[in-house]
Amino acid sequence: MSVLFFAIVIWGLATLGAVRIANGPQQQMFWAKLAVPALLGVVIVVLWEGIVRGFGVSPVILPPPSAIAVTFVSSIPVLWGDFVQTFVKGALSGYVIGCGSAFVIAILIDRSPFLQDGLMPVGNFLAAMPIIGTAPILVMWFGFDWQSKSAVVVLMVFFPMLVNTVQGLAESSVMQRDLMKTYSASYWQTLLKLRLPAAMPFIFNGLKISTTLALIGAIVAEFFGSPIRGMGFRISTEVGALNLDMVWAEITVAALAGSAFYGCVAVIEKGVTFWHPSQRG
């Protein structure tokens, strides 16, 4: 019980600290912006450990963070193999193919108002659909290896990316387009120098949404059949064997990979759309 007591004390102290930093004079400083969320993270981990130990929760239901960390370190080769199989082969390849083709198709249908009128409602409709449900079908078609996972990812990221890109291409104002016309700019010049840069915030919005979708698609598709490695495979078999600390280690990998992927895209976005109001200040 003393562990739980200790955890609650830490919770109280951290809350006080966070409130003081947040309302104090240093609230705009860089370290404060990192410290406050970090404090919350520490509190969550400590409370988790405290509750699991204090109440004697069975590790079959919820393993303590310390046990997860031990498993994580001791099974890095396995985790790395799963990571390569699911993330690099499945998610990343599907992400590149899906976003790339959606981008190209968006530019193509942008030239034809008729196609735009026809495809956009259908695309919007499909973007809200539970596309993940096609996973069993695609696994049947493309086999158990990473190709089928990649196909699921392609379908999942395609419509959000398409909708966002088309919306972004419509973003430049009539005035700006008229200006390009007075310069007698060709279609391609207008596209490259005006409309694509103006579309970038929307395109990156689609790219960012797609990062999480890609990882989810690749992992869920593995539940419908996979070779004997991969994050989804590992999660479903280790749950069956009640090795929950291994499952949580795998979740940690997924969370790290997902955050890093999202972070990478966000950093690129910052570089590309530095002029946009949301990136200033």
Add this chain to the structure above:
Amino acid sequence: MRKILAVLCVLAVIVVGWYGAAISLNAKWTHDQAKRAGTEVQFSELVADTLSQERPVLPAPHQVAVELWKTTIQKKVTSKRSLVFHGWITLSATLMGFLIGTTAGILLAVGIVHNRAMDMSVMPWAIASQTIPILAIAPMIIVVLNSIGVQGLLPKAFISAYLSFFPVVVGMVKGLRAPDMMQLDLMKTYSARSWDVFWKLRLPSSMPYFFASIKVAIAAALVGAIVAELPAGAIRGLGARMLTGSYYGQTIQIWSALFMAAFVAACLVGLVGMMQRWTLRKMGMTQ
């Protein structure tokens, strides 16, 4: 009028392409059968056969439509083979999760807007929480919750809630901060308490954001409920229909479950859209 025509054109192309794909994908099976029987297939026979196989690689649209008709209209609603029954199981989990998630999201957003410490600490974690592929671990959560005795709707609703709370938090934080400085200052000159500012200014002006985000949230909640039904052992719900279909190679069953899910999603999003238009018009905020 032209827009409807365009949409119909695109749909027609999709259906035609689907039939073409069905013929070419299912042709292998027909050819194999013919070779085994020692006969040649004419093209017309090929088409007829590929579009009426029992376990096609890709079922033709009319096969899916027949299956949908059989399992929705012709079966009793209480039957285990009725898609309405399975759809209702999924829908109830979706709605419950959506309600929990939306409520939690609104409360969190109110806290974030009114408390600096919460703003600084919760917001980064709310964003980070979405990079965790919760859908991927949904089956595990279901199994674990089952083992501690939480059964039935709640575990599924929990997954749905987790997925739907995030769009609501982000949208509501934006919405509750939508009133500009002038309006907030005006409230201050009335010496309004923050309670009144919230009910009379912040909440009304957040409505457009609210509806935009619950539209995303309800679609996400449905996906969550479907994936939550995937773990082996689940026998009810659209997700379970898909899983059993994939185990036994019943492609028609998978596709009909998929279409049912799409239909439910379209209804839910459409319903929210109608509520949005009605409310915003009553509030005089139509764009």
